[in-house]
Amino acid sequence: METGTYTVNPDCTGNAQINFPIPPGGTSGAVITLMFVIGDEKRTIHTIVSSLTPPNTTTPVPANIHSDAIKVNGD
Numbered sequence: 001m002e003t004g005t006y007t008v009n010p011d012c013t014g015n016a017q018i019n020f021p022i023p024p025g026g027t028s029g030a031v032i033t034l035m036f037v038i039g040d041e042k043r044t045i046h047t048i049v050s051s052l053t054p055p056n057t058t059t060p061v062p063a064n065i066h067s068d069a070i071k072v073n074g075d
Helices: none
Strands: 003-008 013-019 031-039 044-053 066-070
Antiparallel strands (some): 031 044, 044 066
8 A cells, every 4th residue: 555656867776755554543654765776787676765754753763774676587
């Protein structure tokens, strides 16, 4: 049930935002903002969370989260 947006720049860097639904009885959903790099001819993506806002607040908290993905087959 998440929604979000992303932008990819000509140099294969980009930004994304993931918006989570408001929890029952809550005031706002969590928001994750991240930066990414696409590499290896569009076969890999490396991400780092640049901002993490928990539900029911508008104040981001420190985060040290990253991920890497590799396309293993297909076009």
